[in-house]
Amino acid sequence: MKLMVQVRLLPTPVQGAALEATLRACNEAATWASGVAFEKDVKNNFALREHTYRQVKDRWGLGAQAAQHVIKKTCDAYATLKANLKAGNLGKPGSKRYRRAVEKPIAFRPQGAQSYDDRMLSWQIADRRVSIWTTAGRVKDVAFTASPEQLATLALYRKGESDLLERDGMWFLNAICEVPEAPQNTDPVDFLGIDLGIVNIATTSDGEIMAGRELNRVRARERTLRTKLQKKNTPSAKRRLRKRRRKEARRARDINHKIAKHVVAEAERTGRGIALEDLTGIRERVRLRKPQRATHSSWSFHQLGQFIAYKARKAGVPVMHVDPAYTSRTCAECGHTDKANRVSQAWFACRYCGFVDHADRNGSRNIRARAWELWRRGAQSTAPAPPPEHVRRGGAGRKRSITTSDARCASPSL
Numbered sequence: 001m002k003l004m005v006q007v008r009l010l011p012t013p014v015q016g017a018a019l020e021a022t023l024r025a026c027n028e029a030a031t032w033a034s035g036v037a038f039e040k041d042v043k044n045n046f047a048l049r050e051h052t053y054r055q056v057k058d059r060w061g062l063g064a065q066a067a068q069h070v071i072k073k074t075c076d077a078y079a080t081l082k083a084n085l086k087a088g089n090l091g092k093p094g095s096k097r098y099r100r101a102v103e104k105p106i107a108f109r110p111q112g113a114q115s116y117d118d119r120m121l122s123w124q125i126a127d128r129r130v131s132i133w134t135t136a137g138r139v140k141d142v143a144f145t146a147s148p149e150q151l152a153t154l155a156l157y158r159k160g161e162s163d164l165l166e167r168d169g170m171w172f173l174n175a176i177c178e179v180p181e182a183p184q185n186t187d188p189v190d191f192l193g194i195d196l197g198i199v200n201i202a203t204t205s206d207g208e209i210m211a212g213r214e215l216n217r218v219r220a221r222e223r224t225l226r227t228k229l230q231k232k233n234t235p236s237a238k239r240r241l242r243k244r245r246r247k248e249a250r251r252a253r254d255i256n257h258k259i260a261k262h263v264v265a266e267a268e269r270t271g272r273g274i275a276l277e278d279l280t281g282i283r284e285r286v287r288l289r290k291p292q293r294a295t296h297s298s299w300s301f302h303q304l305g306q307f308i309a310y311k312a313r314k315a316g317v318p319v320m321h322v323d324p325a326y327t328s329r330t331c332a333e334c335g336h337t338d339k340a341n342r343v344s345q346a347w348f349a350c351r352y353c354g355f356v357d358h359a360d361r362n363g364s365r366n367i368r369a370r371a372w373e374l375w376r377r378g379a380q381s382t383a384p385a386p387p388p389e390h391v392r393r394g395g396a397g398r399k400r401s402i403t404t405s406d407a408r409c410a411s412p413s414l
Contacts, residue, residue, distance in 0.1 A: 001313060002160075003179050005153050007146040009130070009171035015142055018134040019171060023164065025135050026070050027108040029060045033074045038105035043078045045071060061135050069115045077106045113165040113174070121162055121173075125155050130173065132164070144173065153177050168246070182316030184381065188273040191320065191375065193368030194263060194308070195327070195360045196277055196301045199345060202259050203360035204266075205275075205368040210259050215252060222248045252300050260307035268315045273381070275371030276305055277324035309382075318381035320371035331355050332365035 011019060033052045042048050048071050056067040081101060084090050091097040120133040128151075131140045146154070157177040165172050193205035202210045222244070229237040267274050279301055312319045328348075330337045336352035343349050348359040 001179055001181050001310070003153075003177050003310075003314075004174045005146075005150050005158070005177050006172055006174050007144045007150060007154075009173060010143040010145060011139075011171055015139050016171065018136040018139050019132070019164065020166065021136065022134040023112070023114055023166060024110045025060045025062065026066060026114045027110050027112045029056045029062060029067070029070045030074050030077075030108045030112070031105075032056075032059075033071055034077065034105045034107065037074055037078060043075055043082075045075045048075060063120070063133060065117060065119050066114075066133065069117070073108075073115065074106070077108075081106065111166045113163040115161045115163055116173075117161050123154065123158065123175075125151055153179065168242075179314065181314055184316045185271065185273070185318060188318055188375070189271045191273045191275040191368045191371040192263065192267045192270070193275045193364040193366070193371065194277075195364035195367060196279065196304065197360055200360050201255070202263065202304065203358070203364050204263065205361070205364040206266075207358075207361055209358070209360065215255055218251060219248055253303065256300060256304040256307050260304060260311050263308055264311040264315055264317055267312070267317045273318035273320060273371065273375065274308060274312055275320050275322060275367045276308065277327070277367060278321040279305070279324060318375070320374055320379065321382045322367055322370040322374065324367070327363045327366040327370075328359060330366050332357070332362045332369070 009019075033048065033056060036051050037043055037048050040051060042051060049068070052071055053067055056062055056070055057064065062070065085098070085101065090101045116132065122131045124130065128144055128146070129140075130142050130144060131138060132142055133139075154175060154177065157179050158175050159178045160176040162173050162175040165174065191205075195203045197203065198216070199213075200209050200211050201215065225244070226241065229241050263274065309319050326337050329339055329341050331341060331348075331350035331353060333355040334350060334353040336350055338351050341348055341350055342359060344359070346359055347356070348362040349356045
C-alpha cells in the first residue's frame with residue numbers, strides 16, 4: 001500500500017530563497033495553465049500540453065520535467081473538482097457553492113505543493129541530504145531531518161514522486177513509499193466494536209473509553225481565543241492568529257493517530273477484526289442548536305476512521321463498517337430497542353430486561369454484533385484501497401494524503 005512519509009527540510013537562507021522562488025513560479029504557471037484549460041475546455045493532460053507546454057517553459061523558466069508536472073497538477077485539480085461535483089460534496093447543481101466552483105478557473109496558492117520525480121530530486125538518505133531542482137539551478141546538500149523509523153521506511157520502500165511544500169516558514173518533502181501489507185486475517189475470532197463520539201472520542205466493546213475531555217477543552221479554549229483576537233484586529237493579534245491557526249488540528253490529528261494505533265494493535269494481538277460505524281453524511285442528516293454546531297463541525301470522526309482503516313490494512317486486520325442506526329437505543333443483552341433506553345448521554349438502561357451499562361460501551365457492543373453477523377454472511381473487509389493519485393494531491397495544491405506519524409505514536413493515555 002502507498003503511504004506518505006513527511007520529512008522536514010533544513011535549507012540555508014540561500015537554499016530557502018531558491019525553493020520559495022521555485023514554488024511561486026510553478027504555482028503561477030499552474031494558475032495560468034488552469035485558465036487556458038478552463039477557457040478552451042481542455043482538461044486532458046496530453047491535450048493541455050499542446051496549448052501550454054512551450055509557454056510554461058519559456059515564460060517561467062521551468063525545466064521540461066517541471067513543466068510537465070505543472071500541467072499534470074492542473075489536470076489533476078480539475079479531475080478532483082469533477083469527482084467532488086459528482087459526489088455532491090459542493091452542493092447541488094445551481095447552488096451558490098456549486099456555481100462558485102464551476103464558473104471560474106482553479107487558482108493555485110503561491111505555496112502550493114509541487115511534485116518532483118527522481119530526475120528532479122535525488123535522496124542521500126544515509127547522509128540526510130537531498131539534491132533538488134530549482135529555477136535557480138540544481139541545489140545540492142539540502143539537509144533534512146527524520147526519525148529512525150522514517151529513514152528506514154524511505155530507504156526500503158520509497159518509490160515514485162515526492163512533493164515539496166512550505167508551511168508556516170517550514171519546508172517539507174512528502175515521499176511516496178510502497179509499504180508491503182501483512183496478509184489479511186481471513187478468519188477473525190471476533191470483532192472489536194468501536195463507538196465514535198464527541199464526549200468520548202472512541203469506546204471499544206472491551207469497555208475501554210478514550211475520553212475527549214482534554215481535546216474538547218482545548219477546542220473550546222482555542223475558539224474563545226480566536227474570537228477575542230479577531231475582535232481586536234490589531235497587527236499583533238493577526239500575527240498570533242496566524243501562529244496558532246493549525247495548533248488545534250495538529251493536536252486532534254496526533255490524538256487520532258494514537259487512538260488508531262492502539263485500537264489496531266489490540267485487534268491484531270487478539271486475532272479480531274475491527275467494526276466501525278458508517279457515519280457518512282451525518283452532518284447533513286442532523287440538525288443542531290447554534291451552540292452545538294461548532295463542536296459537531298470540529299468532530300474528526302472521518303479522520304479517525306481513515307487512520308484506523310489504513311493502519312488495519314497495513315497490519316492485515318479486517319475492517320467492517322456497519323449501519324449505526326439505533327445502536328445507541330438497542331440493548332446489547334436482550335436486543336430490545338426503545339428511545340427511552342438512552343436515559344442520558346452517559347448511561348443506558350434497558351426498559352425490558354433492566355440491563356444497565358455505559359451508553360457508548362453498549363453501542364460498541366451492538367456495532368461488534370452487527371459486524372460479526374455481516375462477516376458470517378460473507379461480507380468482505382471494507383478497509384479502503386489507497387486513493388488515486390489526483391485525490392491524494394487534493395486538487396489545488398492541498399495535501400490530503402495520509403502521512404506516517406506512527407513513529408511518534410504510543411498507546412493513548414486519555
